[in-house]
Amino acid sequence: xxxxxxxxxxxxxxxxxxxxxxxxxxxxxxxxxxxxxxxxxxxxxxxxxxxxxxxxxxxxxxxxxxxxxxxxxxxxxxxxxxxxxxxxxxxxxxxxxxxxxxxxxxxxxxxxxxxxxxxxxxxxxxxxxxxxxxxxxxxxxxxxxxxxxxxxxxxx
Numbered sequence: 001x002x003x004x005x006x007x008x009x010x011x012x013x014x015x016x017x018x019x020x021x022x023x024x025x026x027x028x029x030x031x032x033x034x035x036x037x038x039x040x041x042x043x044x045x046x047x048x049x050x051x052x053x054x055x056x057x058x059x060x061x062x063x064x065x066x067x068x069x070x071x072x073x074x075x076x077x078x079x080x081x082x083x084x085x086x087x088x089x090x091x092x093x094x095x096x097x098x099x100x101x102x103x104x105x106x107x108x109x110x111x112x113x114x115x116x117x118x119x120x121x122x123x124x125x126x127x128x129x130x131x132x133x134x135x136x137x138x139x140x141x142x143x144x145x146x147x148x149x150x151x152x153x154x155x156x
Contacts, residue, residue, distance in 0.1 A: 002090075003060060006069035009096040011044055013051075013087035034108035034155055041089070043102050049091040104151040113152045120148045 002008055053067065054074035063071055069092045075082040107113050 002069065003057075003071055003073075004068050006092055007094045008069055008090040008092050011039070011049065011089040011091075013041060013089060034106075035112075036106040037098070038104045038106050038153055039098065039102055044089050044091060047091050047096065048093070049089045052088045052090055100149040100151065104153050106153045106155065109154050109156040113154050116152060117148045 050070055052072035053063065053070045054072050056075050057073050060068065060071050070090060072084060072088060073082050074084070105116065107116060
């Protein structure tokens with residue numbers, strides 16, 4: 001839904017303590033709102049990410065084509081007002097691979113964090129059982145019996 005049809009990955013920049021209630025308007029809150037991926041702003045910048053440019057739609061064509069992917073409509077006097085000024089960053093790309101060295105998983109609370117770790121351990125056990133049918137069990141355990149590598153951030 002980015003004007004011009006550009007493919008982008010979008011991020012919201014916000015202090016962690018402001019995320020407990022979610023970044024979205026309560027009208028659009030969903031069961032997925034308290035979950036996400038957190039990365040450092042300098043990492044986003046190093047991947048080509050830049051903050052969006054908040055301006056009226058009428059000013060879109062005044063932007064150089066190289067910057068149009070950063071346009072975000074901002075018209076607080078419109079009816080209804082258009083104001084999404086939580087700082088948004090975008091990376092113009094079709095895909096954005098990341099891993100535990102640059103990202104953390106954000107979950108609602110400690111029970112969700114524990115469920116995530118438990119699910120990962122269960123999957124390890126399942127993989128070990130499956131692969132031990134092909135390889136010996138020690139080799140299968142070496143391949144799949146690893147601790148959960150992602151840092152987990154809880155909102156509550």
